[in-house]
Amino acid sequence: MSLTNKMVSRRKRRETRTAYAFMTPALIIITVFTIIPIIGSLILMFYNYSVLGETKFVGFQNFISAFQDREFLIAVKNSIVFVVIVPIIQILSILIALFVNRKIPGISLFRTLFYIPVVTSMVAVSIIWGFIFDSHGIINTLLMDLGWITQPFGFLSDKYAAMPCLMFITLWQGLGYYMMMYLAGLQGIPQELIEAAKIDGATNLETIVKVKIPLLKPYIWLCTLNSVISAIGVFDVVFVLTKGGPNNATMVINYYSYVKAFGDFQFGYAAAIGALQAIITSTLSIAVFVYGKKGGMSNNE
Structure with a gap:
């Protein structure tokens, strides 16, 4: 690989890391407040969830x-x-x-x-x-x-x-x-x-x-x-x-x-x-x- 190609490749990796660094805060917020609650609700819908009592699996009830x-x-x-x-x-x-x-x-x-x-x-x-x-x-x-x-x-x-x-x-x-x-x-x-x-x-x-x-x-x-x-x-x-x-x-x-x-x-x-x-x-x-x-x-x- 030529020196020019190495420099281009290094710059692309640096730009990629920078892009992910800027996206990370938003991705964390989306994950915590959107993706995780969606996954949790997909599981929760099949349960009779109780805050104080016993949580029971009820299927499609x-x-x-x-x-x-x-x-x-x-x-x-x-x-x-x-x-x-x-x-x-x-x-x-x-x-x-x-x-x-x-x-x-x-x-x-x-x-x-x-x-x-x-x-x-x-x-x-x-x-x-x-x-x-x-x-x-x-x-x-x-x-x-x-x-x-x-x-x-x-x-x-x-x-x-x-x-x-x-x-x-x-x-x-x-x-x-x-x-x-x-x-x-x-x-x-x-x-x-x-x-x-x-x-x-x-x-x-x-x-x-x-x-x-x-x-x-x-x-x-x-x-x-x-x-x-x-x-x-x-x-x-x-x-x-x-x-x-x-x-x-x-x-x-x-x-x-x-x-x-x-x-x-x-x-x-x-x-x-x-x-x-x-x-x-x-x-x-x-x-x-x-x-x-x-x-x-x-x-x-």
Whole structure:
């Protein structure tokens, strides 16, 4: 081996060691707080775990109990209902991205302001909207001042209104994130294609429908997949505002698993619920993936 090759090889080894040194802290955190708990839950789901008493192996009994548990089935239904916001948030995000993808005075400030909820903690966002939806909050005060209602409406205490309110909060916070994703996709579209479509006589609407939207398909697929996963895993807004109520109207799988683990101390059962949630999430994600591939969610198709 020549001296030059030795120097190159030595430099590559040094760069590799440096790279691993930078990755090590993150890998340790991921291992301790993600990988080990996942492995532990995979084992725990087959046990009736007791903090003080005897831990017993129960096999698939936790899974059988879950399908016989009315509250769990309600939580599954509510989590799937939460997925309804996915197409709504994607359509609105695309429309907003199309609007902000123009040279308008102050548009950069608008993008920044619209993105602020994304980088704000969901707990903080939930608390703020809790004040807004409160019986003495802005909405009720305004409606009463206008004479539209005679007494405060319980947005978060009414079993028919609570879930739509939580879905609206999630929608409001997520719009900015998906808007930026679609904006990146729009700005990556070659300007020559748009100009060629206009030369051929295409209107602005036809340009959007026949050029921009088809080229956004990979982004639509990715954002939809991410949105479905987030919808099934919703937790913070439920934990802060409704605690699964009223009358289980907002009980979702993630929060129900939390209640069973840290409220009832049924850690084995909670682990089994978590596994079932993972199966549901994977099933819906695969469905989105398959539909996306069939629909040509690629720039090359």
